[in-house]
Amino acid sequence: MTPREAVAALPAYSAGKPPQAAEGFTPYKLSSNENPLGPVPAAAQALRDVSTLHRYPNPGAESLREALADQLQVPFSDIVTGAGSLGALTQLISAFAGTGQNGQKDEVIYAWRSFEAYPIVVRTAGAQDVAVPVAEDGRHDLAAMTEAVTDRTKTILLCTPNNPTGPALTHTEVTEFLKTIPQNIVVVIDEAYFEFVRSADPVDALALYREHSNVVVLRTFSKAHGLAGLRVGYAIAQPAVTDHLRKVAVPFAVSAVAEAAAMASLSHIDEVHQRVETIVQERDRVASALADAGWAIPETQGNFVWLPLGSASVDFAQAAGAQALAVRPFDGEGVRVSVGEPEANDRFIQLCRTYSGRPGLS
Template sequence: MHTTSPVSPREAVAALPAYSAGKPPKAAEGYTPYKLSSNENPWGPAPAAAQAVRDVTTLHRYPNPGAEQLRAALAEHLAVPFEDIVTGAGSLGALTQLISAFAGTGSDGQQDEVIYAWRSFEAYPIVVRTAGAQDVPVPVMDDGRHNLEAMTAAISDRTRVILLCTPNNPTGPALSHQEVTDFLATVPSHVVVVIDEAYLEFVRSDDPVDALALYREHPNVVVLRTFSKAHGLAGLRVGYAIGQPAVTEHLRKVAVPFAVSAVAEAAAIASLEHLDEVNQRVESIVQERERVVAALSQAGWAIPETQANFVWLPLGAGAVDFAQAAGAQALAVRPFDGEGVRVTIGEPEANDRFIELCRTYSGGPGVS
């Protein structure tokens, strides 16, 4: 029997919003269930990556402390120095290390500030506030894009980190290279600018961000990437940061030891060695994305331009109702109460069912 406990967390932790992961689908008679709530790759990893998992025989040993073999493979693949790469448990793990290293509460009691677009990745405020820093969310524009002019205006003498999520999760638009180049010209050189590229591989825009070029040109730019989405390794948690040594030397100080398991490292290396198969899976998702977007447009839906593996329905107060309607057809989607619904591009049958739901949903365009 539990009794009232006097134990309580730090004030900042007590006030944190809870991270809400995408829920699995519920069974509904007559329907095959599909999970479209977590931006997972429906086709899974390359077969060689799955085989690499099965081939690991060192589960009784600690993994490489800093995933050195994976970093060497990434350094060769990306043509960047080995020392410029720091791995983490997913790109979120890498981000947590970065915020811990560069933003918090100073010896004077003043909180550093971290600027990011909002709505954007749900974990941003959690990571920032946990580190003891002050988050400064800047509302996205009506089309779901970052308002870079407003983000520049939000910079103060307490700003230490700025987060750019491109493509933006959950709204979908990607920044252009010119936009980011122009934005960097407005940012003081001591402020770390993070280019979060979890959905990089799905981008098909005319002027995609060349984040590696920007990190080479700007010592304060850090790039975040992951094996969770395009590579289909979400269950293994492998991500990494790329930055110049002035940044990465501090990331290594706060990195969680052994954060990338031996199994995850083996799978990620194998996936890099079979990029043709990874790219085939990505291209099939992109083709499905374009099909879904075209169908929604034909049905009268006005949605932000997406360069990711999901679409955003700006339903506002109707977000939860739509998610319930999807759930009744065994589709799990991700509602953001009062804002909208993010729907992952999944298997063709799942996408077909989602399209039909959008055509007939009572709260949709042109439906009475």
């Protein structure tokens, strides 16, 4: 069978692989940016308490949206849920970018390397992706992204902190960037890892969405909340955007089990933040140890670090695999390593201390 031409040409999404067994080593998965601490106990209990598996869930996760609206102090109607932030993004691209009746493709601009799913989502919708290389320090080149705007640009994606390179945008630079972008272009602030940011000038995405009708904020329960297996995400935007998002939103995308767990996690947000702080401290410990070992890596504000290994990326991943550590190589570019359990982090640090090469950033 022959799929659509655009589908046949799509790159395949490559998820982080599980660790392979190695004699003498406890295996650890550091390849998918998962939360090693898992969900808070109340969320785990909420899963067990769901007794309505024979019933359809709320069509648009209305109960969760009410809880989010109350906690974030945003209108209920400004929230649209999806199956993870990727599901929310897919709905948004479907609504705002594609191929016009004249056969001309809309353009979607994003930094690269960034989230691997971006080109897949954009091309599947029938739009043209415009990848703007990140700077050598792994940061978005916002000036170049502004220069890439044309009369066909419909959407711009800002990933902060950037996955997989790690740096986060600042509120000041995003504010200035928005001044250069026409109001008819949707600007998405993808904040899958925002809870882990500890920079001096973090992006206040909710303030920007309130100030700009074309700004959309994407968030997820997969990372900080430890609910990656349940797929819960959401978009926040003004009615100029959400009125259209609801038309393409997948009904029942958030299951009853997922909604219950997400709401329980929200009601214990202080515990969530405590777990995030534990991961942040481990992240900083890992980054400091790598610097002491002679590595020059981008500043990371997520729950992972990026090793700019270039052609040695696959070799490093194999070396990690020999010690039962699963990491995420991007062939020819680098390796992303999630912050995991302390023992896993210790083993990773020791590998970095002994691995030859240790490339720096020019």
